[in-house]
Amino acid sequence: xxxxxxxxxxxxxxxxxxxxxxxxxxxxxxxxxxxxxxxxxxxxxxxxxxxxxxxxxxxxxxxxxxxxxxxxxxxxxxxxxxxxxxxxxxxxxxxxxxxxxxxxxxxxxxxxxxxxxxxxxxxxxxxxxxxxxxxxxxxxxxxxxxxxxxxxxxxxxxxxxxxxxxxxxxxxxxxxxxxxxxxxxxxxxxxxxxxxxxxxxxxxxxxxxxxxxxxxxxxxxxxxxxxxxxxxxxxxxxxxxxxxxxxxxxxxxxxxxxxxxxxxxxxxxxxxxxxxxxxxxxxxxxxxxxxxxxxxxxxxxxxxxxxxxxxxxxxxxxxxxxxxxxxxxxxxxxxxxxxxxxxxxxxxxxxxxxxxxxxxxxxxx
Amino acid sequence: xxxxxxxxxxxxxxxxxxxxxxxxxxxxxxxxxxxxxxxxxxxxxxxxxxxxxxxxxxxxxxxxxxxxxxxxxxxxxxxxxxxxxxxxxxxxxxxxxxxxxxxxxxxxxxxxxxxxxxxxxxxxxxxxxxxxxxxxxxxxxxxxxxxxxxxxxxxxxxxxxxxxxxxxxxxxxxxxxxxxxxxxxxxxxxxxxxxxxxxxxxxxxxxxxxxxxxxxxxx
Ligand SMILES: Nc1ncnc2c1ncn2[C@@H]1O[C@H](COP(=O)(O)OP(=O)(O)OP(=O)(O)O)[C@@H](O)[C@H]1O
Ligand SMILES: [Mg+2]
Numbered sequence: 097x098x099x100x101x102x103x104x105x106x107x108x109x110x111x112x113x114x115x116x117x118x119x120x121x122x123x124x125x126x127x128x129x130x131x132x133x134x135x136x137x138x139x140x141x142x143x144x145x146x147x148x149x150x151x152x153x154x155x156x157x158x159x160x161x162x163x164x165x166x167x168x169x170x171x172x173x174x175x176x177x178x179x180x181x182x183x184x185x186x187x188x189x190x191x192x193x194x195x196x197x198x199x200x201x202x203x204x205x206x207x208x209x210x211x212x213x214x215x216x217x218x219x220x221x222x223x224x225x226x227x228x229x230x231x232x233x234x235x236x237x238x239x240x241x242x243x244x245x246x247x248x249x250x251x252x253x254x255x256x257x258x259x260x261x262x263x264x265x266x267x268x269x270x271x272x273x274x275x276x277x278x279x280x281x282x283x284x285x286x287x288x289x290x291x292x293x294x295x296x297x298x299x300x301x302x303x304x305x306x307x308x309x310x311x312x313x314x315x316x317x318x319x320x321x322x323x324x325x326x327x328x329x330x331x332x333x334x335x336x337x338x339x340x341x342x343x344x345x346x347x348x349x350x351x352x353x354x355x356x357x358x359x360x361x362x363x364x365x366x367x368x369x370x371x372x373x374x375x376x377x378x379x380x381x382x383x384x385x386x387x388x389x390x391x392x393x394x395x396x397x398x399x400x401x402x403x404x405x406x407x408x409x410x411x412x413x414x415x416x417x418x419x420x421x422x423x424x425x426x427x428x429x430x431x432x433x434x435x436x437x438x439x440x441x442x443x444x445x446x447x448x449x450x451x452x453x454x455x456x457x458x459x460x461x
Numbered sequence: 462x463x464x465x466x467x468x469x470x471x472x473x474x475x476x477x478x479x480x481x482x483x484x485x486x487x488x489x490x491x492x493x494x495x496x497x498x499x500x501x502x503x504x505x506x507x508x509x510x511x512x513x514x515x516x517x518x519x520x521x522x523x524x525x526x527x528x529x530x531x532x533x534x535x536x537x538x539x540x541x542x543x544x545x546x547x548x549x550x551x552x553x554x555x556x557x558x559x560x561x562x563x564x565x566x567x568x569x570x571x572x573x574x575x576x577x578x579x580x581x582x583x584x585x586x587x588x589x590x591x592x593x594x595x596x597x598x599x600x601x602x603x604x605x606x607x608x609x610x611x612x613x614x615x616x617x618x619x620x621x622x623x624x625x626x627x628x629x630x631x632x633x634x635x636x637x638x639x640x641x642x643x644x645x646x647x648x649x650x651x652x653x654x655x656x657x658x659x660x661x662x663x664x665x666x667x668x669x670x671x672x673x674x675x676x677x678x679x680x
Contacts, residue, residue, distance in 0.1 A: 202590040218600060
């Protein structure tokens with residue numbers, strides 16, 4: 097499907113000016129708050145976004161994860177100004193959008209693609225017309241539209257479905273139409289709100305692969321919202337964890353996955369990271385093994401496993417590997433190993449102190 | 462039966478009069494109703510161009526007029542009819558009153574059908590930079606077209622029903638024909654002939670409406 101060059105070709109509909117590489121975040125939120133007023137029937141106002149500051153750099157696949165109601169959807173809807181912020185500043189490609197008049201915002205939105213959990217395709221329009229729609233809004237000529245829609249259909253592998261209506265497509269096909277439609281105006285930024293949550297695992301992987309290609313081949317920055325950690329694991333380069341309208345942790349995916357700082361992030365991470373025993377599993381381990389039970393966490397590049405094992409072996413204690421797993425996140429490995437260590441308390445304390453200077457050590461039971 | 466043959470001329474004139482009243486009402490009431498319903502939809506709180514004042518005014522007017530029985534409504538708007546179209550009696554006066562009544566009924570039907578368009582689809586259009594009027598024209602109305610056609614079909618049948626009382630203000634049509642030549646002259650055959658034609662007409666309209674809606678919905 098080598099259509100890469102054309103997608104960036106003559107369509108200059110985006111209102112972004114060219115940002116200088118690496119000097120500026122594509123999206124920058126500073127102290128952003130969004131409060132929904134109390135409903136008319138009473139109740140109190142809802143603080144959906146609570147003092148969030150965040151930067152998304154050009155080229156990132158930025159994941160936002162959090163439980164239902166955490167404010168994820170609200171956050172992305174602030175980025176393309178579908179919803180006005182209550183306070184704070186939001187810059188998109190260097191332009192402050194919180195003070196922009198609605199007319200100008202439409203231009204901004206034209207330069208930001210968005211895809212949705214429920215696809216939100218126009219059921220009364222064919223696949224072709226769905227993809228053509230944003231181009232019509234952008235004022236493209238008939239010939240431009242025809243050429244652009246054809247190459248997008250080719251890119252998402254649906255050239256044979258041009259004349260079909262959305263209700264004749266599978267979920268995965270619908271989302272591919274959604275992606276083609278969102279890319280029509282060659283945006284630099286794509287917002288994906290639970291884009292795979294309505295799809296089965298296999299189709300989810302297909303759609304995620306497509307999004308990866310969008311990011312790699314066309315350099316489109318993507319903000320991915322999800323409540324599934326494995327979505328983050330498979331495509332995100334950075335991640336922010338949201339809870340109660342706040343970003344409670346953010347950073348490179350590898351860092352957050354291998355060493356989550358916050359209990360809520362830890363819970364998310366434990367759904368996909370191998371090697372951390374659950375409390376129930378710990379109880380079983382406790383029953384089966386004598387001695388002190390310790391989990392050590394390695395990160396690729398931090399310390400050599402060998403040094404840790406040598407220290408353990410020469411400390412005059414006995415140890416057994418009772419639980420563990422090694423994870424690979426975007427080519428970097430980290431692991432959690434749980435050991436049962438037997439010996440005098442003094443000897444064990446000494447060796448734990450020694451290895452904890454090299455790796456993370458937690459005595460778990 | 463012989464009597465029906467004698468009245469053949471009047472019968473067909475009455476049929477054409479009914480068609481005339483129905484068609485004209487549908488045209489005027491249909492357009493005004495579409496406009497009013499669209500205004501209701503777009504100005505309702507949280508909608509594309511929400512405007513509490515406009516919404517409340519239109520809403521109250523419709524709620525005020527809708528429950529008035531048509532037979533009383535005709536009498537009530539007679540002075541207005543004289544003022545606007547120069548006469549308070551006859552087929553045109555009926556069309557005048559009926560168009561107003563139909564506008565309000567259609568406004569509600571249009572509003573309700575537009576509300577069935579998923580907010581997500583509208584959000585998608587907004588996210589592509591489309592403005593409210595463009596969204597209304599190119600997304601909301603086309604997405605709701607199927608149910609709208611069924612709604613209009615429903616109204617059309619009701620309009621046929623209401624034209625039957627045209628005789629009350631000196632109008633004609635099949636309803637009047639059945640009253641004057643059938644009911645009052647004890648000629649059930651005449652009455653039933655008019656009934657039959659009305660039934661055929663209504664069935665035809667219903668069939669056409671269903672067919673069109675199915676075609677639009679592709680189901
Ligand atoms: N239009 C609205 N009016 C009032 N409150 C709202 C509105 N939209 C969202 N909220 C509230 O804001 C909070 C955050 O909602 P949001 O949809 O952003 O959460 P989310 O993280 O996307 O959840 P989910 O995973 O269920 O989609 C919730 O408490 C929600 O009830
Ligand atoms: Mg959401």
